[in-house]
Amino acid sequence: MAANNKNIRFLTAPKIGRRDKKFCRFKKYGIRYIDYKDPDFLMRFLNEQGKLLPRRITGNSLKYQRKVGQAVKRARQIGLLPYVTDLMK
Amino acid sequence: MNNYELIMILNPVISEEEVRATTGKYRDMMTAAGGSIVNEEAWGMRQLAYPIQKKTTGIYHLLEFTGPGEIVDQMEIQFKRDDVIIRQMITRLDKFAVEYNEKRRKGEIGKKKQAFVADMTAAAAENKEA
Numbered sequence: 752m753a754a755n756n757k758n759i760r761f762l763t764a765p766k767i768g769r770r771d772k773k774f775c776r777f778k779k780y781g782i783r784y785i786d787y788k789d790p791d792f793l794m795r796f797l798n799e800q801g802k803l804l805p806r807r808i809t810g811n812s813l814k815y816q817r818k819v820g821q822a823v824k825r826a827r828q829i830g831l832l833p834y835v836t837d838l839m840k
Numbered sequence: 841m842n843n844y845e846l847i848m849i850l851n852p853v854i855s856e857e858e859v860r861a862t863t864g865k866y867r868d869m870m871t872a873a874g875g876s877i878v879n880e881e882a883w884g885m886r887q888l889a890y891p892i893q894k895k896t897t898g899i900y901h902l903l904e905f906t907g908p909g910e911i912v913d914q915m916e917i918q919f920k921r922d923d924v925i926i927r928q929m930i931t932r933l934d935k936f937a938v939e940y941n942e943k944r945r946k947g948e949i950g951k952k953k954q955a956f957v958a959d960m961t962a963a964a965a966e967n968k969e970a
Contacts, residue, residue, distance in 0.1 A: 783939075
């Protein structure tokens, strides 16, 4: 087994060091309004417990992160998204 | 004149006639107070994400309208008296929201979303690889 480990080959070269730069998808795609009536879309910005993901992870700009937050809160109020949950995805 | 969007959740046990009566009531209220209806959508019965007043389903109804701000105050008083409505929300729409809703009505949003979804799944696959 030890001999095998030395000969591991990757189909694609593993990415080391350089990471792709994150971007704000709302700016990139020109989305200017975030709809609270679309829970499937908002789900992308939530973790499994239904909590809002930080900008650090999603890469949203501050302007649109605020709008995402607003939309998620509205969706929660009208029962389209849960306030607290487990295993949402 | 402002643009508003009202979304209400009705009690799931009421009959179809009662649904029509309640939505009709609010529609009349809007027009009587000098507003006009832009769009109306009946989403029908839907599962709630969490129980509201011990109910797990609700009948969703969406009304988009324009009118003076006083309508909202009048309607909010009515909502409190109305026990058929279990939850409601009025949001003011900015110009981007109005634009979005127009596109949504024409069915243009879905197409963009599909492209977006494809892009997102590709990005997710890339993340997994990395």
